[in-house]
Amino acid sequence: MRLAKKDILDMESLSVGEIQYILDTAETLKEISTRPIKKVPTLRGKTVIHFFYEPSTRTKTSFEIAAKRLSADTVSISASTSSIVKGETLVDTAKNLEAMNPDAIIIRHRAAGAPHILARLSRASVINAGDGMHAHPTQALLDMMTVREKRGRLAGLRIAIIGDVAHSRVARSNIVGFIKMGAKVVLAGPATMMPIGVETLGARVTYHVQEAIKDADVVMVLRIQKERQQAFVFPSEREYAQCYGLTQEKLAGAKENVLIMHPGPINRGIEISPEVAEGPYSVILEQVANGVAIRMALLFLLLGGPR
Amino acid sequence: MENSRYLIKGGCVIDPETGIDGLFDIVIEDGKIASIENPQSAIRNPQSELIDASGKVVTPGLIDMHVHLREPGHEYKETIETGCLAAAHGGFTTVCCMPNTDPVNDNQSVTDYILKKARTAESVRVYPVGAISRGLLGKSLADYGELKATGVVAVSDDGNPVMNAQLMRRSLEYAKGFGLLVIVHCEDRNLTANGVMNEGITATRLGLPGIPNAEETVMVARDIALCELTGAPLHIAHISTEGSVLLIREAKARGLPVTAETAPHYFSLTEEAVANYDTNTRVHPPLRTGKDRDAIRTALADGTIDVIASDHAPHSSIEKDLEFDQAANGMIGLETSLPLSLQLVEMGLIDLNVLVAKMSINPARILNLGHIGLKPGNPADLTIIDTEKKFTVDADTFRSKSRNTPFNGWELKGKAVLTMVGGKIVFDNL
Numbered sequence: 001m002r003l004a005k006k007d008i009l010d011m012e013s014l015s016v017g018e019i020q021y022i023l024d025t026a027e028t029l030k031e032i033s034t035r036p037i038k039k040v041p042t043l044r045g046k047t048v049i050h051f052f053y054e055p056s057t058r059t060k061t062s063f064e065i066a067a068k069r070l071s072a073d074t075v076s077i078s079a080s081t082s083s084i085v086k087g088e089t090l091v092d093t094a095k096n097l098e099a100m101n102p103d104a105i106i107i108r109h110r111a112a113g114a115p116h117i118l119a120r121l122s123r124a125s126v127i128n129a130g131d132g133m134h135a136h137p138t139q140a141l142l143d144m145m146t147v148r149e150k151r152g153r154l155a156g157l158r159i160a161i162i163g164d165v166a167h168s169r170v171a172r173s174n175i176v177g178f179i180k181m182g183a184k185v186v187l188a189g190p191a192t193m194m195p196i197g198v199e200t201l202g203a204r205v206t207y208h209v210q211e212a213i214k215d216a217d218v219v220m221v222l223r224i225q226k227e228r229q230q231a232f233v234f235p236s237e238r239e240y241a242q243c244y245g246l247t248q249e250k251l252a253g254a255k256e257n258v259l260i261m262h263p264g265p266i267n268r269g270i271e272i273s274p275e276v277a278e279g280p281y282s283v284i285l286e287q288v289a290n291g292v293a294i295r296m297a298l299l300f301l302l303l304g305g306p307r
Numbered sequence: 308m309e310n311s312r313y314l315i316k317g318g319c320v321i322d323p324e325t326g327i328d329g330l331f332d333i334v335i336e337d338g339k340i341a342s343i344e345n346p347q348s349a350i351r352n353p354q355s356e357l358i359d360a361s362g363k364v365v366t367p368g369l370i371d372m373h374v375h376l377r378e379p380g381h382e383y384k385e386t387i388e389t390g391c392l393a394a395a396h397g398g399f400t401t402v403c404c405m406p407n408t409d410p411v412n413d414n415q416s417v418t419d420y421i422l423k424k425a426r427t428a429e430s431v432r433v434y435p436v437g438a439i440s441r442g443l444l445g446k447s448l449a450d451y452g453e454l455k456a457t458g459v460v461a462v463s464d465d466g467n468p469v470m471n472a473q474l475m476r477r478s479l480e481y482a483k484g485f486g487l488l489v490i491v492h493c494e495d496r497n498l499t500a501n502g503v504m505n506e507g508i509t510a511t512r513l514g515l516p517g518i519p520n521a522e523e524t525v526m527v528a529r530d531i532a533l534c535e536l537t538g539a540p541l542h543i544a545h546i547s548t549e550g551s552v553l554l555i556r557e558a559k560a561r562g563l564p565v566t567a568e569t570a571p572h573y574f575s576l577t578e579e580a581v582a583n584y585d586t587n588t589r590v591h592p593p594l595r596t597g598k599d600r601d602a603i604r605t606a607l608a609d610g611t612i613d614v615i616a617s618d619h620a621p622h623s624s625i626e627k628d629l630e631f632d633q634a635a636n637g638m639i640g641l642e643t644s645l646p647l648s649l650q651l652v653e654m655g656l657i658d659l660n661v662l663v664a665k666m667s668i669n670p671a672r673i674l675n676l677g678h679i680g681l682k683p684g685n686p687a688d689l690t691i692i693d694t695e696k697k698f699t700v701d702a703d704t705f706r707s708k709s710r711n712t713p714f715n716g717w718e719l720k721g722k723a724v725l726t727m728v729g730g731k732i733v734f735d736n737l
């Protein structure tokens with residue numbers, strides 16, 4: 001059964017039931033990636049455009065692999081090789097892509113709300129692969145899938161998110177998603193990295209990493225963007241690593257079987273120490289593996305079968 | 308225009324300047340107000356045309372002291388002619404146009420050009436506002452003497468804040484000598500940074516970079532301090548925050564020559580209007596919270612804010628049909644300003660005569676325009692308003708060249724039905 005919606009733009013517009021259905025479907029489809037012939041004919045004859053305005057390794061590859069494993073035809077556009085360099089607006093690009101009648105457009109864009117423009121102008125399903133600081137719903141879904149796989153549930157868990165929440169679309173989508181599924185979310189970092197009014201989304205804020213880690217079932221570490229120093233968000237990488245970076249010592253107060261997550265790419269030795277990133281609690285690479293399953297599930301649920 | 312003779316009959320005349328508030332007839336001859344008479348005693352000159360205003364409100368011509376007419380330089384967004392038409396349709400007899408044209412109105416030639424175009428348009432009166440600083444660059448003063456002699460009524464770097472406090476101080480001092488009003492756009496650019504909407508829960512939810520209230524409030528505080536230092540009149544444009552209201556209220560209580568304006572969108576909308584990344588809601592200062600909106604309403608009611616001005620800022624789809632963070636700031640307002648302001652009366656927040664003061668008498672006084680109010684001998688600038696007329700805002704019917712309004716589709720009550728400038732009818736939908 002298809003999802004009763006055209007687009008996946010953010011976590012706010014997904015219901016608890018829909019999220020569960022997506023996670024269940026992903027768990028079923030995950031097995032396909034372990035077969036010797038990693039391909040099913042489900043989306044044969046469907047066209048999926050991957051439209052990435054911003055650089056991406058993980059998300060782009062993950063989406064392309066997902067589409068290909070379902071036998072969809074895929075086309076990939078990046079900002080530097082498209083008409084954007086000739087000054088074409090997003091609206092015009094969207095209209096032109098629409099004219100070629102694709103079935104889905106996956107978009108990664110620098111600007112919050114860009115996927116909404118595309119969704120408004122296109123009959124194709126639009127999946128947001130990350131827009132500005134706004135949302136990254138497939139990342140949140142794959143994170144939830146990973147946690148649910150390991151813990152068997154999401155409700156009642158305590159999720160600590162550490163770092164630059166203010167500038168992070170991953171954090172926004174995870175806050176909304178995990179809270180919707182009944183988990184508790186605690187955010188930690190300097191006040192310069194906490195978005196104004198985030199408490200109204202149901203998250204708790206602390207400026208002390210250890211406090212957030214204590215009793216946490218999951219510790220999610222966010223990537224630090226080095227260029228934020230120019231906007232006075234933090235003084236130096238050294239100071240950040242000392243005060244907010246996740247190290248073995250800081251993890252001492254955590255639950256015994258805590259899960260360590262990171263959406264990547266990692267700045268080793270800044271927001272997370274190499275020992276923690278590669279340590280026994282890290283599920284960072286399992287997140288990546290589940291990313292393919294989540295994206296297969298979404299493509300299947302949006303494009304597969306009769307509407 | 309010379310021989311125009313009208314008798315405006317049966318209207319409820321409201322003029323806060325003369326204190327008139329009731330049923331009166333207005334006799335207009337030779338483009339001037341000849342007399343205001345009791346309905347019984349008014350004798351109709353057989354040569355004068357009758358305007359039946361019964362059931363309507365007649366007010367001194369409305370003045371919008373903050374508009375962008377985009378000419379010269381951005382004629383695809385608006386021209387002086389289309390801007391004047393939009394003004395007339397909105398009930399305005401006079402507009403003041405901001406200097407951020409291309410070239411900037413920081414010299415006699417541009418002022419002359421604007422005035423010439425306005426004369427050719429034969430519509431509403433246009434008073435240009437000159438630049439505070441040459442090129443709006445905040446580096447050196449424009450030639451105020453030349454600007455004043457050519458016809459500007461005020462100076463402003465609107466759109467750009469004057470970040471250099473010393474330049475701001477000198478501007479206030481220097482303008483004093485020419486009787487030029489200084490209009491300030493209060494914004495600390497460092498605090499605005501890359502912000503595109505009000506900082507707060509909506510920006511957090513939408514993932515858009517926020518603009519804190521303080522970007523406006525700190526500059527209001529600075530400019531009030533400079534007003535106190537120089538003793539020069541200061542007019543603060545488009546107030547949007549509660550903090551600014553508190554500072555202005557306190558400055559007025561201390562007797563400083565500070566006046567302030569706000570725009571209809573700041574008392575009609577909140578940041579929540581941005582929710583769907585509608586670029587028509589992108590404006591500077593940004594739409595704020597409900598608390599700020601309420602403070603603006605209170606400030607209008609208690610007199611802290613003297614003027615309602617639209618900040619009419621036309622943009623085409625080229626500037627607006629973009630990602631939210633790429634879109635230009637501004638919305639058009641000339642054709643919605645009065646209906647939105649009348650909602651304040653409808654809500655019982657202010658009386659109609661207070662509204663007329665804020666949209667006509669106060670701007671005329673602040674700008675020292677003369678001929679204020681409906682007095683015999685004054686040019687016949689007046690607006691007839693149907694306060695009961697219900698309508699749906701339809702941007703496609705606007706006279707403005709641009710369509711960038713977030714109010715499209717709004718159900719409103721009350722609008723101008725006739726606009727007269729110097730005894731000439733420039734808009735008639737009576």
